[in-house]
Amino acid sequence: MSLFGKKKCCACGETIGAFYRKKLPCGFICEKCSHQISPLVKYAKFTDVDKLKEHLEYRKESSELLEKFQITRIIGEKERIVIDDKNQLVLFATEGDKWTKRQPDVIHFDQITGFDEYIEVIDSGDYYESSEGIENEVPKGFVSCNFSFILTIDSPWFSVMPIQINRDELITDDIDSAEYRKYKEMLDEVKETFRPYYRSARKIS
Template identity: 35%
Template sequence: MGLFDKKYCDVCGEKIGLLGNRKLEDGNLCKECAKKLSPFFSERRNSTVAEIKEQLAYREANLDKVAAFTPTKVIGGGMTLYFDEDKRQWLATRSRNWRDANPDVMDFSQVTGCTLDIDESRHELKHEDKEGNSVSYTPPRYEYSYDFNMTIHVNSPWFSEIRFQINDDEISQRGGAAYREAQTKADEIKELLTRVRDAEREAVLEAKAPRQSVVCPFCHATTMPDANGCCEYCGSPVR
């Protein structure tokens, strides 16, 4: 096939316009279908047509999760994290109209880790000498800037991490107000994600643990607590 031969999307079947082709491992993808993929997905070129179709089906089903998502806690700035603590779900998005963006809704149990890197950049300050040349100070002087970069590790078929910068603007003073604000926000995100991850792991271990009979302190019957930790006879809490 020639460079300018007509190409058709192997997912939707529509004709692909000039410069609109997104190559797949075994086919072609139009830019409209590519827009529907997860924003955290980066393996498009190494994906087959079948894998892309599978992800687009997942993204279509995700629309219902977004519609049912009710935020109970919000953290962030440029990248904002929303938590639905009742459904034990969360999402991350840069879009202000987040429902329209169809962000990936994930379960708390999909969080596998969270790391923070504070990157320091150094730029040497110089001045002009009598001849107008830019020269270093003696001793050299520098100005510094800091970026708070967070990586959330997740268990998903389509991506393994979500990377973003905590601070929206350049931070020029270590320990200054902007630096402390970014550190506080990063600590809050990390603490919450770690807490929900650990809670999910404990719930899984508890569910796998063998059930033991106890004596109900209310009706005094020997009972096996139900899933809510209540007596199977009188319904009172026994744990």
């Protein structure tokens, strides 16, 4: 068989066209199966076919959870945590994401086992990078703030989920301003939502 000949998908066994060459450690994979892999998982994880098939089965179950997902809360701006309080489910999305290109991972509340809060403060005279990737100097008498958190997740496929909740840097001369409090309250809301499920030995204040 030539280098560009047809190959079989290691997941479903279907023939892969000559112009599609998605290679995993465990073999080649077809376009349909590759699109079913979680966007949160690196291909290097699939060192054997059984692991890949196990993941695709997990994604099928996640798809079924998505069908019954009922949005009750959305926390965040550009990066968002989407919550279904009724079914105790959660997924992660970005602004404007309609979930049509890549299916999100849906997880249960009790899979969230830890929470870490991060408020980055850059002082006046220092530089921050804007959401457009441009470096700007923080004006005199002001600070630049970003608000983010990391959830620890009990899953064989990924263990953490970092989220920055503010879309643009908050430039403020008052850390007790309404804008600052808004983002801090978002962090607190996430922390308290999953507090009953935290398993970390360290205290989450």
